[in-house]
Amino acid sequence: MFCKQNTENRKGIYNMPINSLLDIEFGVTEKGTSFAKIKNLDYFDVGAVFDCGQAFRFLPIENSTHTVEFGGVAFGKYITVAQDGNVLTVYGTDAEDFEKIWVNYLGLDFDIESARNDIVSRSDNPALAEAVEYGKGIRILRQEMWETLCSFIISQNNNIPRIRGLISTISRNLGTKVECSAELSERAGDVYAFPTPEAIVNAGVDALRDMKFGFRAPYIYDAAQKVSSGELDLLAVRAAKTTAEAAEMLMKVKGVGPKVAACTLLFGFDRTDAFPVDVWVKRVIEKYFPAPFDAASLGSYAGLAQQYLFYYERYLGGN
């Protein structure tokens, strides 16, 4: 399933050669783990990227140099992402996978500076400018469509540690085991890919209940059924003309409303204008923006702006 995700119609400068875009070198550690090292990378904070509520599969892991490092699975592979200042090292990838998968996943081809400028230029709101500055390490990952849909169905009325736990459990029970280098395997233990829709259909809704999905069990099951039968075509969702039409398609799944659809589109379908509204965003908007607020006024990167505002309100704890 993860192979079918297309990387066409990328915004930004995706088709440029990687070497002209990033200051990058490839190598192999003494213990045989291949890696990609990117230097002079601005506007990327690993902690913020993996801990701002957009992804639930990456966890911080210890390393000998006491630098920030997160490890997780995407596209059926396990990587870790370490950061030391403006140097980012991705372990568990060769040059081919890096260019084919991880540049896209990590959004390293995304012109973040232009997007930030675009957001700020659309408003003279000082709080927005402050939020954009405060969250300058945030990037929007381009996650897998199916896993993202399920992740945000699971997220409803739930807390982040338990969302992580449920995704980990369903992967361990119904996903296939992910192979990686002995060095990474020793550090990470056994890791599993997120299960396919077919695997979930075969397991049945009761299996999901046994895994403590609660009232979300039939939601996940319905999503799996609709996707595996072709009733919901995720590539068609991606190809939808507008973000509103794409959301409409996703909301045919039980348990998918406007918020879950917007998160799914923003984090899994490269819809940078999708604008999820939860209690935090609602609060920050009521506090700083004159009514009536229109997300479209923030432009084609409104979703990124939403992340800045969410992060600003949620983590700065402004009152």
Next chain:
DNA sequence: TGCCAGGGCGCCG
């Protein structure tokens, strides 16, 4: 212990 969690459904007026 009780409140809350990056909501949505079903029902009710």
Next chain:
DNA sequence: CGGCGCCATGGC
């Protein structure tokens, strides 16, 4: 269509 109780579960 706007408001509201309920939904499973466990983190804090």
